[in-house]
Amino acid sequence: MKRQPKLTKRERKALAPARPQQQHQHQHQHIHCIACGRHLDEAEFEAPATATIITCDHGSNFPSCVKCMPQAMAAVKEHDRTNQPVKTAGAWH
Numbered sequence: 001m002k003r004q005p006k007l008t009k010r011e012r013k014a015l016a017p018a019r020p021q022q023q024h025q026h027q028h029q030h031i032h033c034i035a036c037g038r039h040l041d042e043a044e045f046e047a048p049a050t051a052t053i054i055t056c057d058h059g060s061n062f063p064s065c066v067k068c069m070p071q072a073m074a075a076v077k078e079h080d081r082t083n084q085p086v087k088t089a090g091a092w093h
């Protein structure tokens with residue numbers, strides 16, 4: 001008799017691919033550039049990328065247009081330095 005090894009919930013969770021966390025942003029469906037507020041499509045993160053993710057020192061991810069990277073990086077750096085929420089631009093479409 002064959003026994004399938006069973007994974008515990010925790011083990012299954014550990015095997016699941018890591019997803020970008022957006023805990024500072026609470027944007028689950030919509031991704032917006034933190035610097036300019038532009039709506040970013042998931043496809044924009046694929047090559048040729050026009051959008052990118054910036055990770056802060058706490059490991060949180062912040063989406064940004066490639067064009068906005070200098071401003072977005074500065075905002076994330078400021079957040080890491082001051083421990084305040086990242087100053088994000090108002091989202092628009």
Ligand SMILES: [Zn+2]
Nearest residue numbers: 030031032039
């Ligand atoms: Zn949106």
Ligand SMILES: [Zn+2]
Nearest residue numbers: 033036065068
């Ligand atoms: Zn932008």
Ligand SMILES: [Zn+2]
Nearest residue numbers: 056057058060
């Ligand atoms: Zn952070």
